[in-house]
Amino acid sequence: MEPAESPFRIILGSSSIARRKILAEMGYEFALMSADIDEKSIRTEKPEELVMALAKAKADAIVSKLQTSDDQKKDVIPSILIASDTVVVYDGTIREKPSSEEEARQFIKDYSGKHAATLSSVFVTNLKTGFTKVDCDKAEIYFHDIPDDVVEKLIEEGLVLRVAGALIIEHPLVAPYVKNLIGTSDSVMGLPKALTEKLLKEAVNS
Known part of the structure; x- marks a missing residue:
């Protein structure tokens, strides 16, 4: 059965595949916009606060872009904006996207035989009513030992250089070494489905 035509338009404020x-x-069907903010300018010690602050900053930047464009004014359909952010926490330290191949290599080697956590935030904005809400979701990943040749293949391929903590559990090279996942893979990947669904419903009904 085809999903019913949505009474609102979704904008995903992310360039994440x-x-x-x-x-x-x-x-959902959705339009894409990216925020282009300086993420390093937003700092806080608590990872939960950081991911929520970064998602809010992304949303604010996109709302500003929309206010300067004529497209938004022509829209009859109310729009809901979804912004999100993810960090990895390893040994009490917050990890964002690696700054170099060497850092990515070290990140992955650290996970070998150990565990890490991800925190993913979701920030929704109803662009018609002004309603906003943010929350975050946590997942924990326990790893088997990851062989050095697998680490090198991941670095060579390059995808790990573009994600928080150089952590991609769904990757065919990484998946065999995931020992246990407490939480959901979609949360690790950056958009927890259950939380997104919950916040979307609240935004639509605001």
Whole structure:
């Protein structure tokens, strides 16, 4: 059965391929916008606060862009903006996207035989009513030992250089070494489905 025509338009404020894939899997059609903010300028010691502050900053930047464009004024359909952010926490330290191949290599080697956690935030904005809400979701990943040749293949391929903590559990090279996952893979990938669905409903009904 085809999903009913949505009474609102969704804008995904992200350039992440994984987030696009997850939102599409949830059955939504959406437009894409990226925030282009300086993430390093936003700092806080608590990872939960950081991911929520970064998602809010992304949303604010996109709202500003929309206010300067005529497209938004022409829209009859109310729009819901989804912004998100993810960090990896390893040994009490917050990890964002690696700054170099060497850092990515070290990150992955650290996970070998150990565990890490991810925190993913979701920030929704109803662009018609002004309603906003943010929350975050946590997942924990326990790893088997990861062989050095697998680490090198991941670095050579390069995808790990573009994600928080150089952590991609769904990657065919990494998946065999995931010992246990407490939480959901979509949360690790950057857009927790259950939380996104919950916040979307609240935004639509605001």
